[in-house]
Amino acid sequence: EIVMTQSPATLSVSPGERATLSCRASQSVSSNLAWYQQKPGQAPRLLIYGASTRATGIPARFSGSGSGTEFTLTISSLQSEDFAVYYCQQYNNWPLTFGQGTKLEIK
């Protein structure tokens, strides 16, 4: 089973600043990686798939990069609505696996 490790667990950033979230896979997942945003009481929302492709309707301030085992989600200029928990997920191998999440909080 591929273990997805996200860092940091909590990230404190001021509005308008850049946020960089990391996700590491225990073995290569090629580019078969997705990022999700989850706000309290809501279902997750797909942000990025294929490691770097924005899902429909996702603002350009969200970008994904990486391949193999190292991935990054960057939010270029944080808006108030971006403070949430973010999960990465690999879909290269069975079973599918999620990371433990990074909580992005207001500094």
Next chain:
Amino acid sequence: QVTLRESGPALVKPTQTLTLTCTFSGFSLSTSGMCVSWIRQPPGKALEWLALIDWDDDKYYSTSLKTRLTISKDTSKNQVVLTMTNMDPVDTATYYCARIRGGRGFDYWGQGTLVTVSS
């Protein structure tokens, strides 16, 4: 418009079997590449993938839960059903169903249903 909705009991007793139904619209599970999955989230914790069924009726399960899970579909009713046997309080969670197609991630999710396991 794609929608998914989970339904099932809010409360189950330990050792009972849980049956959840995902009713969806706006797509067909007989379309090549289309899949529906179940994911759960214990209160305050991370997402955990449980099971997936694809358009060809292939089924995939969480390694740690595979002996307790069964996923099935009724294409004519646009439903996917998940059963989980021998429920325990640690299985208390919000259970989501979600669509995934063509390796593009889970692009549509239901609102989730909270299942509490307690005697």
